[in-house]
Amino acid sequence: MTRTDIETEILRIFREGFEIDQPNPDDHLRDKHQFDSIDAIELLVAIEKYLGSELTQAEKKLAMEIRTLRQIFDYVEALAKKRQLFSEG
Amino acid sequence: MHRRVVITAASAITPIGHGRQDILHSLTHGKSGVKPLRDDELLTRYIHSRVFGTVDYPVLYDFKRLYRKTMGPVAYYACQVAKEVMEMAGLDNDFVVSGRLGVAFGSTHGSPTVQRSIYKSFFSGDRSEYTAIGAVDYLKSMVHTTAVNITKMFGITGRVISSSTACTTSSQSIGYGYESVKFGLQDAMLCGGADEYDTTTVAVFDNLLACSTAFNDTPQLTPRPFDVNRDGLVVGEGAGAVMLEEYEFAKKRGAPIMAEVIGFACNNNGGDLILPNLNGIMQTIRLGLADASIPADAVDLISAHATATKMGDVIEAQAIHGVYGDRPHVTALKSYMGHTMASCGVIETILLIYMIAEGLIAPTLNLDEVDERCAMIRHVRNPIAERIRIAAVQNFAFGGVNTSLLIKKFE
Structure with a gap:
């Protein structure tokens, strides 16, 4: 899985799951798109599915600091690296 | 502080139609909304009653x-009728978020x-079910x-009352909304109730016989309130909402006024949770009249609860006769759509408002031979x-809860 794969998948989840189309990577998700804690929890479930493994409670708590799409890309990339799923492409 | 409370908007999704025009068409054409019970792939195979008041x-x-x-x-139903009522009422957005509008x-x-x-x-050891x-x-x-999805949708910040007393849920909503406005706690209240398609409710009543x-092959012939051949209630689905406003407030902003709420009462039978209770019902009716400060002979029309159970209808007829005698017309609106449970009180109120406005009284359906x-x-036939x-x-509801609402033509 490459950075491009991750970005494509997260954008798909935002488009299909959250009806947020083509967000700017640096948009403040809550302020600009009303992305709230409920959405964050649902996003974590989608990320678990994408990675094919559960997130630990500590990993989930880290996600609560996320404010932008770019931070989500970074977060998923770090999780993928930890699980040895990531390749530089 | 006692203030007048008026209804400025109303909308309902019912088995006999959505909105005033459809509903009035069904009422004036004697059209029933009772249909075959649709399959839930769970309980319907066991349920003896194969009929349901259906939004089809x-x-x-x-x-x-x-x-x-x-x-x-259930929240889809609730938010849809709330949205229609909000649009109809046309309240200024500053007021909507002011804390003076409640739900x-x-x-x-x-x-x-x-x-x-x-x-x-609960019944699966599989972790995937948990997640x-x-x-x-x-x-x-x-x-x-229902209540808080409505507050979220419109940014309403006033009080929230969410009754859940089965068949008196939405009559309580209107009653407590009326009291909130009457006593100056709020200037307007969006009131109502909703219930979604649900077979567990049917199963409960089915098991209670x-x-x-007896009318599974001819759903439109049941329920039969007050009829000698009635054989029980029919569960239904639907939603209704009304906007209550303080009269001077509504007048000042030029709101169209549909009707006035002039009285409300609620009590409990103080004992059995299922059996209808003559004294409890008569007391509620009297308390409602006292709240409205009107004599019994001022009431022209009664929308009876009349679910078409063997005993309930007899007790209600006795209660009506005991307080009102045989002067007011009595109609049983559940004969058109079955018992829409939490929404029946508000739907029946809305149907009455439409009938008052039109100057017509819809008869009880299926009342071929009065028990x-x-x-x-004085049945309307x-x-x-x-x-x-x-x-x-x-x-009247399971749990021994009774309500009475008094609605007046606005003049």
Whole structure:
């Protein structure tokens, strides 16, 4: 899985799951798109599915600091690296 | 402080139509909304009563995901009628978010559809069932889901009342909304109730032998309130909402006024949780009249609770006769759509408002031969064109809860 794969998948989840189309990577998700804690929890479930493994409670708590799409890309990339799923492409 | 309370908007989704025009068409054409019970692939195979008051037409929802994500089926119904009432009332947005507008809205038990999906995890050792419980399933299924999805959608910041007293849920919503405005706690209240398609309610009444089973092949012939051949109630689905406003406030902003709420009462039988209670019902009716400061003979029309159970209808007829005698017309609106549970009180109130405005009284359907034990009151058996000045809505619920609402033509 490459950075491009991750970005494509997260954008798909935002488009299909959250009806947020083509967000700017640096948009403040809550302020600009009303992305709230409920959405964050649902996003974590989608990320678990994408990675094919559960997130630990500590990993989930880290996600609560996320404010932008770019931070989500970074977060998923770090999780993928930890699980040895990531390749530089 | 006692202030006048008026109704400035109303909307309902019912088995006999959505909105005033459809509903009036059904009422004036004697059209029933009772249909065959649709399959839930769960309980329907065991249920003896094969009929249901069904919303069988599409309702076009246009809610953004921001709102949809916390809504189960019951909240869709609730938010749709609330949205229509908000549009109809045309309240200024500054007022809507001022804290002077509240919501009184309820359902029988939130969303059974969502609850059922949660319960699956109880009976499965599979972790995937546990993780399938959504982060928002509680918000979708909780008892006050209707009320707070409405507050969220419109940014309403006033008081929230979410009654959940089965068949008196939405008559309480209107009653407590009326009291909130009457006593100056709020200037307007959005009130109502909703219940989604749910077979557990049918199963409960079915097991109590209280459901209609003899008309499974001819659903439109049941329920039969006050008829000698009635054989029980028919469960239904639907939703209704009304906007209550303080009279001077409504007048000042030029709101169209549909009717006035002049009285409300609620009590409990103080004992058995199922059996209808003559003294309890008569006391509620009298308390309602006292609240409205009107004599019994001022009431022209009664919307009876009349679920078409063997005993309930007889006790209600006795109560009506005991307080009102045989002067007021009595109609049983559940004969058109079955018992829509949490929404029956508000739907019956809305139907009365329409009838008052039109100067017509819709008859009780399927009342072919009046049970002689119910014959002492003035049943409406054919459509009547008549000016109605004051009408009463009676509702009684499991748990021994009774309500009476008094609605007056606005003059």
